[in-house]
Amino acid sequence: GENVEQHPSTLSVQEGDSAVIKCTYSDSASNYFPWYKQELGKRPQLIIDIRSNVGEKKDQRIAVTLNKTAKHFSLHITETQPEDSAVYFCAARRWGSARQLTFGSGTQLTVLP
Amino acid sequence: SQTIHQWPATLVQPVGSPLSLECTVEGTSNPNLYWYRQAAGRGLQLLFYSVGIGQISSEVPQNLSASRPQDRQFILSSKKLLLSDSGFYLCAWSTILAGVGEQYFGPGTRLTVT
Numbered sequence: 001g002e003n004v005e006q007h008p009s010t011l012s013v014q015e016g017d018s019a020v021i022k023c024t025y026s027d028s029a030s031n032y033f034p035w036y037k038q039e040l041g042k043r044p045q046l047i048i049d050i051r052s053n054v055g056e057k058k059d060q061r062i063a064v065t066l067n068k069t070a071k072h073f074s075l076h077i078t079e080t081q082p083e084d085s086a087v088y089f090c091a092a093r094r095w096g097s098a099r100q101l102t103f104g105s106g107t108q109l110t111v112l113p
Numbered sequence: 114s115q116t117i118h119q120w121p122a123t124l125v126q127p128v129g130s131p132l133s134l135e136c137t138v139e140g141t142s143n144p145n146l147y148w149y150r151q152a153a154g155r156g157l158q159l160l161f162y163s164v165g166i167g168q169i170s171s172e173v174p175q176n177l178s179a180s181r182p183q184d185r186q187f188i189l190s191s192k193k194l195l196l197s198d199s200g201f202y203l204c205a206w207s208t209i210l211a212g213v214g215e216q217y218f219g220p221g222t223r224l225t226v227t
Contacts, residue, residue, distance in 0.1 A: 034215065041223075046217060106155075
């Protein structure tokens with residue numbers, strides 16, 4: 001089955017700096033890679049996703065990049081703000097299949113004012 | 114638009130008592146439904162998923178069970194709770210239509226077993 005590894009487990013950055021979280025996956029058939037943000041005590045929220053037919057996707061201050069050959073994808077947050085502090089989860093799955101998402105173990109991002 | 118509901122929002126139950134958590138989805142048909150558990154400060158553990166009425170797949174053997182009596186209703190149950198069942202229970206849905214496949218989580222139920 002699919003295995004997703006996520007690094008780092010904790011990340012602290014100064015407000016205004018960039019943050020990068022990396023994930024690797026094992027199943028070369030996976031082609032859908034979402035990222036979720038979970039604030040303390042709340043549900044995970046889908047913030048951005050990418051399919052394997054593109055290498056990069058941006059949405060304002062967040063972007064995701066995908067390297068299919070190396071089987072890794074990354075979340076980039078620029079100009080970080082205190083409200084970006086949360087746990088971020090990456091995940092992988094075959095697009096269009098009923099198979100469930102395989103999640104990474106999460107990254108606790110803390111943005112220091 | 115689609116909405117997912119879970120209740121109750123919080124629950125405190127003694128060890129050995131039964132459990133029933135409910136999840137319903139509005140605004141979509143034939144969704145895939147999922148139950149996850151999240152222990153404090155930990156990741157997302159998939160417990161069950163369902164691709165249709167009466168179709169349940171179990172990911173982790175334990176004292177929990179799931180049922181899907183209606184298309185948009187998913188229930189998580191236990192006959193006797195254990196202390197280790199404490200956690201944040203999240204229901205999620207996704208739909209496999211052309212061009213769609215995102216998965217969305219419900220607001221969760223925080224269960225404390227005492």
